[in-house]
Amino acid sequence: MTAGNRPTILIIGAGFGGISMAVELRRNGFDDITILERAADLGGVWRENTYPGAACDVPSPLYSFSYEPKPDWPQRYSGQVAIHDYLRDVAQRHGVLDTIRFDTGVTDAEFDDATGRWTVRSTDGDTRIVDIVISAVGQLSRPAMPSIPGVDTFTGPSFHSAEWDHDVVLTGKRVACIGTGASAIQFIPEIQPEVAHLTLFQRTPAWVVPKFDTEYSPIQHRLFARVPGALLIERFGWWSISEFLSLGLVEVPAIARLVTHIASRHLARQVKDPRLRAALAPDYPVGCKRVLFSNEYYPALTQPNVHVETTAITEITAHGVRTADGVVHDTDVLIYGTGFKGTEFLWPMNIYGSAGRKLSDAWADGAHAYYGISVPNFPNFFVVYGPNTNLGVGSIIYMIESQTRYIRQAVQLLAERPGHCLDVRADREATFNTALQQRLARTPWNFCSSWYRNSAGRITNNWPGSQTSYRKSVRKLDPTAYTLTPVA
Numbered sequence: 078m079t080a081g082n083r084p085t086i087l088i089i090g091a092g093f094g095g096i097s098m099a100v101e102l103r104r105n106g107f108d109d110i111t112i113l114e115r116a117a118d119l120g121g122v123w124r125e126n127t128y129p130g131a132a133c134d135v136p137s138p139l140y141s142f143s144y145e146p147k148p149d150w151p152q153r154y155s156g157q158v159a160i161h162d163y164l165r166d167v168a169q170r171h172g173v174l175d176t177i178r179f180d181t182g183v184t185d186a187e188f189d190d191a192t193g194r195w196t197v198r199s200t201d202g203d204t205r206i207v208d209i210v211i212s213a214v215g216q217l218s219r220p221a222m223p224s225i226p227g228v229d230t231f232t233g234p235s236f237h238s239a240e241w242d243h244d245v246v247l248t249g250k251r252v253a254c255i256g257t258g259a260s261a262i263q264f265i266p267e268i269q270p271e272v273a274h275l276t277l278f279q280r281t282p283a284w285v286v287p288k289f290d291t292e293y294s295p296i297q298h299r300l301f302a303r304v305p306g307a308l309l310i311e312r313f314g315w316w317s318i319s320e321f322l323s324l325g326l327v328e329v330p331a332i333a334r335l336v337t338h339i340a341s342r343h344l345a346r347q348v349k350d351p352r353l354r355a356a357l358a359p360d361y362p363v364g365c366k367r368v369l370f371s372n373e374y375y376p377a378l379t380q381p382n383v384h385v386e387t388t389a390i391t392e393i394t395a396h397g398v399r400t401a402d403g404v405v406h407d408t409d410v411l412i413y414g415t416g417f418k419g420t421e422f423l424w425p426m427n428i429y430g431s432a433g434r435k436l437s438d439a440w441a442d443g444a445h446a447y448y449g450i451s452v453p454n455f456p457n458f459f460v461v462y463g464p465n466t467n468l469g470v471g472s473i474i475y476m477i478e479s480q481t482r483y484i485r486q487a488v489q490l491l492a493e494r495p496g497h498c499l500d501v502r503a504d505r506e507a508t509f510n511t512a513l514q515q516r517l518a519r520t521p522w523n524f525c526s527s528w529y530r531n532s533a534g535r536i537t538n539n540w541p542g543s544q545t546s547y548r549k550s551v552r553k554l555d556p557t558a559y560t561l562t563p564v565a
Contacts (some may be wrong), residue, residue: 078323082353084208084491088112089183089426093122094461094477096164097142098268100171101481107488111207113175113199116180119168122123122217123161127476128241128260129267131157134288134370138312139319139472148301152292154370185414186210186454187429189350192496193564194459207486212428213461217417218539219424223255227393235411238264245410248275253398253408255390257283259369261414262475266373275383278390278398281366281525282357284340288370291391316544319471323543326364326520333521337363347375349552364469364521422537430455431500443535445510447558448551452490456562457491459484465513466547467529467538469522476540479548490561497561505558516541 086107088095091114099110118124123141133140137150140160147166151159168174181199189196196203220237222228236258248538252272254261257279288538293301301308325332340363348354357378378385397407418424422444428436431454447454448460449466459479461480466534469477491499517536522529529538540547 083107083109083486084495085109085206086209086488087195087205087207088211088213089186090114090121090213090215091116091119091168091177092123092177092213092215092240093164093474094121094215094481095211096168096173097474097477098211098213098325098461098481098484099173099176100142100144101478102488103154103171103173105225105485105489107485107492110176111205112177113181113183113197114177114179117179117199119174119177119179120161120164121215122239123157126157126239126241126260128264130263132263133160133261133474135261135319135474136311137314138308138534139315140474142474143478145170146301148308149298150293151188151289154288154290183426185427185429186458187433188431188458190431191565193456193496209457209459209491211459211461211484212423212426212463214423214426215462216422216467219418221414221418222413223390225255225390226394231393231397232395232396232409233409233411235413237415239417247272247410250409251407252410252412253278254275254412254414256414256416257281257397258414258416259367260416261371262371262374264412264414266377267370268467269380269383271375276398276408277378277383277385278400279356279385279387280389281361283366283369284336284357284359284363285343285369285371285374286336286340286341287349288372290372296406300480303501312483316472316475320545322456323468323470326514327541333363336368340368344375346373348379350379353379353385354437356385358418361525362521365523365525367469394433403425422460428455428458430458443531443533443537445506445537447501447506447509448480448483449540450483450551451487451506451559453503453506455502456498456500459487464537464539465517468544469520469539471544475544475546477543479551483551483554486560490554490556496564498564500562502558502560519525 086109088098091112095112099112102110116124127487132154136153137155141147183197184200185198187196195207195210216290220239234242238241247268248413250272251274253280322332325336336407344354344357349358381484388402390398391401392399396404399405434454444464446463447459448462462477487499520541522536522539530536
């Protein structure tokens, strides 16, 4: 422990989780912080995802820090540029930018039982020894490519939506898109008017509901900035709606039926062709996959230059996509809207805990942690946006704030007891996860395949409750759930 009982802290990742963690620590007097960021800029998913139409599907007044309200969001569901700029402004205002080491990815982190400290190795060749390691790499940092034969044989331009190639001109081209997730429903309406033809390969249709978006006017900006509580009312309203809808996942089936009705009416109103409407109608319970928000997606699919293909893909060829009926769909540009490897937490870093235990081994059957934050046998190691802390409905920023406050309490405890290590008790973590999995078994997430579940079917990503229930659970760190051990 450093002088003055101020622990040295290393944070991995400079997205919303890492910046939030650093701000929370600095606001409470902890300044010996280093953030290692593998990229050349902060922002996480909001740095990486620059595809046309990239935006958040949570209203901006709620998708922001409670202590940093922004009265001049350009619209209710703001785009990638505005969100990225917001996070950079927060980091600058709170003195966090100077703590970030860019272009520096973590390769290994190893706990030393003898010293009670962590040795962290990074891609810049440096080795750092610190008291506390906090991973904030998130769940959606690695694009997922489909396991389709011939992916590498296509001779035209191809890219994942999270790695959008802006040098590729789509105007007048035959474009194929594989995947119909949250990114695809945003970029498809943007590119549809300019392409000659768009073939959308759909494996499973999504539940899509109306998006109550609006551009904030100068009058609204002034209202939010000058009238006390105006922006808070907007935030509270959307928070209340998300809390209400989250009950439909487990507690109140009638809410899920209401969402199903809204989505079905949305589809019926926007798609008049009965064959296309049938192809776009999900056959699984609402909430099993991520519910999507769009007013433009369905209309784009009804245009004459768009074809929705539901026949399974068998291979990618040099010039197109072959489906199970033998048809080769010729294409000039291939775009993958196939999401992220959400269940591969912290990959490809090697994390070694007490007695050399490897985190990937501890998580061989699926990632798990005490409230998604603490892992047994990994002392003084914490995770932001870890296992089972994602939301089916609501703002992950709200969850991240809850987690960073909890971790800050752990840091304060360690600062008060220099020379000690804090490790969550294995029995408490096991009891927590048993109850968690029992509750998850009652959710719709079990009735279809999605990125919420790993290959064994274990739901490793989502929290089976409301934002409020999680915040109440982690509002105060319970020391009895941990062992506080002096370094030998």
